[in-house]
Amino acid sequence: MSQADTTFDVAVIGLGPGGEYLAGELATRGLRVLALDERLVGGECPYYGCIPSKMMLRAADSLSEARRTAQLAGSVGTVEPDWSIVARRIRDEATDDWDDQVAVDRLTGKGATVVKAHGRIEGPGRVSAGGTTYDIERAIVLNTGTAPAVPPIDGLADVAFWTNRDFMRLEELPASLIVLGGGAIGCEMAQVAARFGVQTTIVEGSPRLSGRDEPEVSDQLAQVFAEDGIDVKLGAAVQSVRGDDESVTVTLDDGTEVTAERILVATGRSLNIRDVGLDSVGVTADRSVPVDDRCRVTDGVWAIGDITGHGQFTHVSMYEAAIALRDIAGEDGPPADYRALPHVTFTEPEIAGVGMTEADARKALSRVAVGSTPVPETTRGWIDEFANQGFIKVVADAERGVLVGATVMGPHAGEVIGWLAVAVHGEVPIDKLRSMIYAYPTIHRGIEVALAGITEDREA
Ligand SMILES: Cc1cc2nc3c(=O)[nH]c(=O)nc-3n(C[C@H](O)[C@H](O)[C@H](O)COP(=O)(O)OP(=O)(O)OC[C@H]3O[C@@H](n4cnc5c(N)ncnc54)[C@H](O)[C@@H]3O)c2cc1C
């Protein structure tokens, strides 16, 4: 290989959604870009994350809606779930049978050099991959993402447990399933399984489902899950796991045993930062890779996506990619600002949040005001009658008279939250929000009610 073949302006190590975008954009601008991935170009989201899981949820929701038809419109006959339709859509339409050739060709077409190998920083301006060391003249960008974290539970490693990567490839569902972890993946996948007729148990170690959301979410979601037939065990400390080819048994601290055909481990993620050579550029990273508001780690090195610790979401990966892109390309633009970071969990009803929860705000601010209203009391929520559980909650900085956070649980919550994200991002005065016209009959009209009821005397 000549020196020209091993010299690049930019190396992107790990091509998650942000890295793929960044590599393509920099190549389009005429920079020599080395794009490295040891698995699939595009990362977790298109192959094992967002896209296939949302296809599953779309299918599960349609089963539920069909089951409600008898009470709303008449009979559609017996609803018979068929997982093979979902498996086919994921295999053929979403993941191309877990083949990333289209993504590789798209990047190559933009002028990047794609190498499928583990990348590692070997010191300032040097990267190794697949036995070759490259000179990188302008920027090294890390976008190495995460892998499923498997807790050190006695016996777990000895059973054939599933992670999200196995679940997205399922051609058939089991008759029964234990979902270990009631966070985003656990809640979404448990609802999918249950609606397809799998006898499902969630075993969650903390006292709440979806624990990073407002505490009100957990009780309401547990009620929805009970209607779905999901057995929810909260505050459940797992002591051990045992099993064979036929079944898995989880034993809890209080002696309770839960048995199912299979177990899905959804207990969080571990960051792919151990063997990427950060130490070779003098950086120590433990819980996340430290970055500044331009996503810079140190001279000549940037990091984006899940590893920066700003939220494990595709929209964070893409947002940070755009910031690093501007910085590397020498283009103007605002620094990173996470105050209006939104998230959506796509259960039915959806759970969406932006900015601070009430508890976050009470820790950070001297005067906090909160207002909330139940979604079934909005006219649209009442008309919907089913899958309308939830609430709209707004959290305000009472001193400045602006919203600093909000949560929406309910139908279309992932869309309604966009409205509130604008309010938090733009720091729109609450008086101005109160004087708007809210379309009737909508879920978002509940925001007007929540804003009207804002008071300072509520406790977290
Ligand atoms: C089941 C599930 C559902 C999800 N649903 C949503 C959702 O609805 N909405 C949402 O916003 N987010 C969702 N997420 C999160 C989302 O997938 C991630 O936040 C997103 O993929 C961004 O990750 P990333 O850019 O940090 O990198 P990743 O997507 O993790 O990709 C990292 C890439 O780096 C590669 N790599 C790692 N180390 C190296 C190395 N040393 N050398 C070369 N290559 C390397 C990997 O092979 C991988 O391709 C979901 C995640 C899961 C698991």
Ligand SMILES: NC(=O)c1ccc[n+]([C@@H]2O[C@H](COP(=O)([O-])OP(=O)(O)OC[C@H]3O[C@@H](n4cnc5c(N)ncnc54)[C@H](O)[C@@H]3O)[C@@H](O)[C@H]2O)c1
């Ligand atoms: N719709 C979305 O945006 C979406 C969907 C899925 C995943 N994601 C992203 O992927 C990340 C990973 O998802 P996740 O669900 O794996 O993680 P998570 O952090 O959201 O939830 C993990 C859950 O597992 C529990 N847990 C941990 N150890 C346990 C144990 N030993 N026994 C029982 N429970 C245990 C935790 O208390 C927590 O509730 C999320 O944080 C999110 O950022 C996003």
